[in-house]
Amino acid sequence: MSANAAAARRRYWILAVLSPLTLLALWALVTAQGLATPMILPSPLAVLASLGDMVGHGYSGVDLATHVLASLRRVGIAFCGGALLGTVLGLLRGRVAEIDALFLVPSELVRPIPPLGLIPLFILWFGIGEASKILLIFLSVFLIAMVNAQAGARACSLDALRAARSMGASRVQAFRFVVLPSALPQIMTGLRVAMGTALTILVAAELLGGDRGLGFLILDASSFFRTTYVFAGIVLVGLIGLASDRAIALLGRRIVHWEGKR
C-alpha cells in the first residue's frame, strides 16, 4: 500500500471513530446542561447504569443474555431462511421467464404492504408464539433478498452466457458458474439491507406478546416509563445491527473479492 493510501485509510478510521464519539459527547452535553428532562432523554451515564443493572440482575426476572439470545434466534432463523429462499427464487426469476411470471403479481402485491400492517393478520393465522414473529421477519428478508438476487441475475452479459455455452457449459452449468457469481455483489448488498430491516421488524414483532427479547424489553420498559432501560435496549439493538452489518460487509468483501477491479 502506498503512503498516500495508508494516510487515506487512517483518515477514514479517525473519522469513523470520531463521529459516534461526537454524538455521544453532544448527548452528554445536552443532558448535563439540563436541556431535556431525564424522562425524555436520560444521560449516557444513567443509561450505562441501567445496562449494568440488567447485566447483573436481568430484566423482569429473565437474564439479559436470555433476552438477547431470544432476539438473535428469531432474527437468525428468519434471516437465514428468508435470505436462502429469496436468493434462490430471485435468481430463478431473473433467468427463467416462466418462473418470473408465476411470482410477479403475488410478490409485487405483498411487497408494498408494510410488514407491521400484517401483524394482526399474522396473530390470527399463526397465534402470538414464535411462529408469528419469525415469519414476519422472514417475509421481509425474503422479499428484499428476492428483488436483489433477481436484479443480480441479470448482471451478466449475454455474450458471457453465450461464450460459456459455446465452451460446453450446459444451461445449469452456465447458471452455476456464470450467472450466480455475477449476481453475488448485488446479493450481498441485498443481504445487508435485509439484515437492517430484519432488526427493525424484530422489535415490532416482539410486540406480539411473549416475555423475552430485546423488543419486549424496550416496549415493556417504555410502558413503565423506565426510559433509561428503553435506551439501554435500543443501544443493544443498535450494537447488534452494527456488528451484523460489518460482518456481512466483511464477508461480502471476502466472497466478492473481484468487485471494483474490473
Added chain:
Amino acid sequence: MTGAYTEEPPAGRIAIAGGAIRLGGGAAAFEVVRDIDLAIPPRQFVCLLGPSGCGKSTLLGALAGHLALARGSLALDGEPVAGPHPERGIVFQQHTLLPWRRVLDNVAFGPKMRGVPRAERLAQAREFLALVGLADFADRYPSELSGGMQQRVEIARVLINQPRVLLMDEPFGALDAQTRLMMQEVLLDIWTRLPTTVVFVTHDIDEALFLGDRVLVMSARPGRILEDIPLAFPRPRGRDLVTDPDFVALKRRCLDLLRPRDGRPPLPRLTPLGLPLAGAA
C-alpha cells in the same frame, strides 16, 4: 502444428445454403440477413467485412448456434448446426473472462465443464496459455491484464476445446491501433499452427485483407454477401503487405463496395454556419 491439439480434429467445413435469419418478435420481426450461400473449406481463414449493423454478428451467432436460421440450412462437416458446441468456439469484442477466476482457471473452463480432472485440465490450460504467450500470467486475475492480453486469454480458452471452427466477432475492435496490429500477427501465428477454420468478422478493410484467405463483403440491410474476394497473398505475411499494389487495389475495391449505394443522392455538404441552406448546392 504444435502438440497442443491431442488429435487431428475432423475437417471444419462450413456449408450454408439459402440461409436467412430473422430477429425481433411479432410485427417488429425482420430479416437481418438473407440469401446466404456459402461454402468454406477446412482450415480456411475467412473474413466477413461489412458496414456496422449489416448483420455480421447475427450471421456469426447462427454459426455459433446461438441463433437459429429462419430459412435454409447450415452444416458443419455435413452435420446440421443445432445449438452451441465447443467444436465452434467464439471470441467477442469485449472479453467474457470470469473476473473471479484466475487466468489459468479461465482457460480451463471448457475442460472443467466436460468433467476433465483438475490436474489434467490445469496442465492443458498451461499449454494453451503458453501458446498465446502468456505462460507467466497464469495466476493473475483478468482485471490485472491489458486489453490485448485479455483477448489472448480468450483465444486460449476457446482453443483448449480443440474447435474445428474459430468464430471471432471484431475481437480486436476495442484495442488501440498498435495492439491491434500486434494481435493480428499473434492470431496468424497461432492459426498456422492449428488445424482450425476461422471466420473473422471486422469492419476494418486493412484487417480483413491482411488476415484472410478470402474476404466476404456484406451489404447493408438486409445483409447479403455482395462479393467473395479470394486473397492470394503468400504467407507468412508481413506489415509491408499493406503497401503492395495488389493489396491497395483490393482495398479500393472494398471501399467501393462498402460505400452506401441505395439510390439516394450523397448528403449535402455542411456550410460553415451549420445546416446547408435550402436551394444551395
